[in-house]
Amino acid sequence: MAARLTPAPVGAVRFEGGFLGERMRVNRDAILPILHEQCRATGRLDAWDWRPGQPNPPHVYWDSDVAKWLEAAAYSLSLHPDAALTGRIEALLERMAEAQLPDGYLNSYFIRVAPEQRWTNLRDQHELYCAGHLIEAAVAYAQATGRTAFLDMVRRYADHIATVFGTGPGQRRGYPGHEEIELALLRLFRATGERRYLDLARYFIDERGRAPHYFEREARERGEDPARWGSRGYDIFQAHRPVREQTTPEGHAVRACYLYAAMADLAAETGDDGLRETCRAVWRNLTRRRLYITGGVGSSAHGERFTVDYDLPNETAYAETCASIALMFFAQRMLHLEADGQYADVIEQALYNGLLSGVSLDGTRFFYANPLAVYPKAFGFGMNRFPAERQPWFGCACCPPNLARVLASLGAFAYATSPGTAWVNLYAVGSADLDLGTARLRLTQVTDYPWDGHVAITVQPRQTAAFTLALRLPGWCTDPAISVNGTPVDIASVRRKGYAHLARTWSPGDCVELTLPMPVRRVRAHPSVRHDAGRVALQRGPVLYCLEEDDNGPDLAALSLPRRAAVRVDRRGSPFAGVPVLRARGRRLATAGWDDALYRADEPAPPTPAALTAVPYALWANRRPGEMALWIRES
């Protein structure tokens, strides 16, 4: 059994203008050049040629940064051919090819810097992680350009890895401390049809967490006492027990979600219902207990990890940009496995909030962590590892290129196909060319989503044909409406697992109108989320809003929103052109009478009126630096 849904090829989907289209243009025009320049300036592009004695040796994770840039560039090329960019890539690939060892081994650090350490520390050294990113980049580059030299390189590397690791005689029963290669091997399997890549992915997945524990064995081989790490627990690597016995997302959030994405793909490819149930259980706990409303995951900076149920602190949230990306991968694979809109809902939630918050509007600065409340004065004293403003780059630079490759490949999240059905998962102005097997068609969306809930979809089959158009009905929308060529559709009769399934014979020019009303929603968190008790979040469509100091003055925590206050949508007066902001009559705790006191027991003065303005969370920190708060006290 294969996955029920197949993602649209990245090159088949065009986002033309609109909010996402503009973000993708910035990705192409600003972020991709910045990535290349940073990789060059930091020595990452020269890693393959580094020689002992030279300064600035490669680091164990540098290959992954370059690979993610390559992958993002490949997606970009599939829509926007660029000879100069292709030339830069080919030059790099040549250096890489020269460095590749005869046995296929391909890692700049372990070829150039520490060959004696090859495969000696899977727990910490990111060796298989880098391999995975190279594989993903090569698959994307082959699919975008038709050039297969890079793909051949990583196939030889994967074949080499398959000789080293496995359960056969003389093989090491290892698996990576940082997952990534598993989902990459499944992509390689799909791209090549070679089942041995699926088998290797399955081996890595099934071997994880088994006793005797591989990380203990390799620690002993390095002459280390394995008990020293063991006491910290292997849950940080999702290796505390075999994956099929895991029911909750644990440990490092990026690693975890990369693993779960691969598990879902493996379940889809093998029809492994046990693994599918594991994915469902983990998903349930993740989305019902451990997910920030922004689509962020990883509540603690210590370990960059999942913690416990309902533990979602706002100021100290880690919610790494990469973790929202990893969650999008997990959600995408579950969507393709289950054909259920709840997964697409999370893709949208992460995309418009916790992922896009990771980059400035101009594409030049990045957040690594995405807390839901920021008080800059106190920032450096808490758990926050990064400044309260976006940064041009990071020593450990995983997030910027990860963000670039996801933005460049949004088409694969927005549309999917299955035999006889075209799936629309995300709404954005633009078009997609889809091949359903039984029909080929172009879908064209005209919409101002996510700021307006009206979406006009023109259906252009090559010729009149019977197929199903499955339109996602977002979970946040309580009363969607659809008409086809002006005739209203009875939603109830076509709604199935979060999609409206419009099955009919379609003719070129048929027009579907989808209306997703977007009132401002006051969202509350479960009473067990101690950090949000008595608070509300403002959401409109898929977009979460927050208060910024620039609009509301300092001491945001002193502000409150009365229970019955109307919240007005204001687009004309917005500080961000075309982006609606929210306005309400709020209250501010009175400072009158406090003088110099820190604590008082007498009756406080009543709160004073305060005009509240909320802006999209993803757009915060694009103006003057200051405080930010998403959850607002209700009064």
Next chain:
Amino acid sequence: MAARLTPAPVGAVRFEGGFLGERMRVNRDAILPILHEQCRATGRLDAWDWRPGQPNPPHVYWDSDVAKWLEAAAYSLSLHPDAALTGRIEALLERMAEAQLPDGYLNSYFIRVAPEQRWTNLRDQHELYCAGHLIEAAVAYAQATGRTAFLDMVRRYADHIATVFGTGPGQRRGYPGHEEIELALLRLFRATGERRYLDLARYFIDERGRAPHYFEREARERGEDPARWGSRGYDIFQAHRPVREQTTPEGHAVRACYLYAAMADLAAETGDDGLRETCRAVWRNLTRRRLYITGGVGSSAHGERFTVDYDLPNETAYAETCASIALMFFAQRMLHLEADGQYADVIEQALYNGLLSGVSLDGTRFFYANPLAVYPKAFGFGMNRFPAERQPWFGCACCPPNLARVLASLGAFAYATSPGTAWVNLYAVGSADLDLGTARLRLTQVTDYPWDGHVAITVQPRQTAAFTLALRLPGWCTDPAISVNGTPVDIASVRRKGYAHLARTWSPGDCVELTLPMPVRRVRAHPSVRHDAGRVALQRGPVLYCLEEDDNGPDLAALSLPRRAAVRVDRRGSPFAGVPVLRARGRRLATAGWDDALYRADEPAPPTPAALTAVPYALWANRRPGEMALWIRES
């Protein structure tokens, strides 16, 4: 000019029963023996005899732990002679005397383990800190027992230190990374009358933070690059600038308050108004911007330090037990300098809340950090370094013996004298023998304080005499009443800086009745304290209350206290014999209708009634482990 007030000798004050008396009995019967046993079991008592090659070498701060136990034991002996305890102490002092070097040097680590490192790293190695604790212990032991051998030892050590450090030719211009010796030298000056100890204290205080920076010089001498530390800032040591240019409490909270205590003493002894103004400025900022309502200081576990104004997080509060103790020292010195009840208010606030929370009711377990909210499930993932329950001991064991020496010397906080005036700072059942110079008298208190605000004080001068009885009027009390021999006193006419000054001719048996009404107070924090916005703390008398899971069930953050709800005092039904608890009709966020959702936008079910019980914060975690919250959401 000397300090205006002189503390009562510890041996002159008896706490007989009552809440504090019982805490002091537990200190004598449980904590002191535990300290001795832990110091023995961990090798601390054998440190003076350790020889290279033996296991378990002394650590740089071990002497301070032993010294604090010695100091606490000395106070105890002054009231409760104990031949066995004296014998143990004398045996230890003999070993210490044998270890003391001919030049007077006295530190087990630098004599036995690393003599070559002596005086090479004042920044990190706690060498002068340990010296200070030895001095304090020796002064206390001499005052308690009249035995001066220990005092002679530390005098020789202090004299040696005075040859090493100073501004003279060949001297090192050093000062400690962890303050303590400054206040100890001022005690030694007062105990001996030798002005050179005051001069050495003044040198250490004045030299701190000067340029060129001593910590940089000694780092270079150790072959280290001083820039490596310098980038982290010397404010952690209160050495970022000369102390007279400091206006806010900065850095490590214990170190800071030890320094400020010494500065206040020095200002008192020298009449140095500039230094006095510095102390006042630091005090103002500390108490108006950076003080937990429990009397805790040090908002961040990173650096165990002060952070910025109004930054008082509850769950991640460090509020080290030692820091509340250090604050009590600072407050006590300011009280003696200024004769102002605001300082005694803070002594009482810290004592009954952030200090007594540091030890279990039975005296066998200790808190190092004292957060104001605890959610045990999430505890290990945040900034908290310690478990959510009190522990029997700590590797770095500063807090238990520090707590013991303060509990054993409460008499010196409770009473003071100045020429012609007897000062009563704390109310507790018991008696004090005071010498005013012009008169000698015994004061006997009968009271159930802090649970009841009625205090009967019998005044017993040796013979009829004119003097002033200064009774503290606590800042938390809005309508105190006093009568003398049944005749009401007009408070307004006798109130001066937080004390009622009762000047009259007193005869044996005169009876003063003080009434301090103790309604439950709903205390609010300044609107800029973002963590407490919309919340109240419940206080009765000097005692802060908190919610515990044992009484209120889990998910304490889901509870709220309606604005107008009556809060009832319940002593009969209290889980702690004799200790009133508070009861109120509160509310709990409804879980009805949530099913498995994490976020919801529909109207929530109204809160459900919840019977709230609050217990004294200092007594939390004496029953089943669970959640705790001091600040309660108001609804």
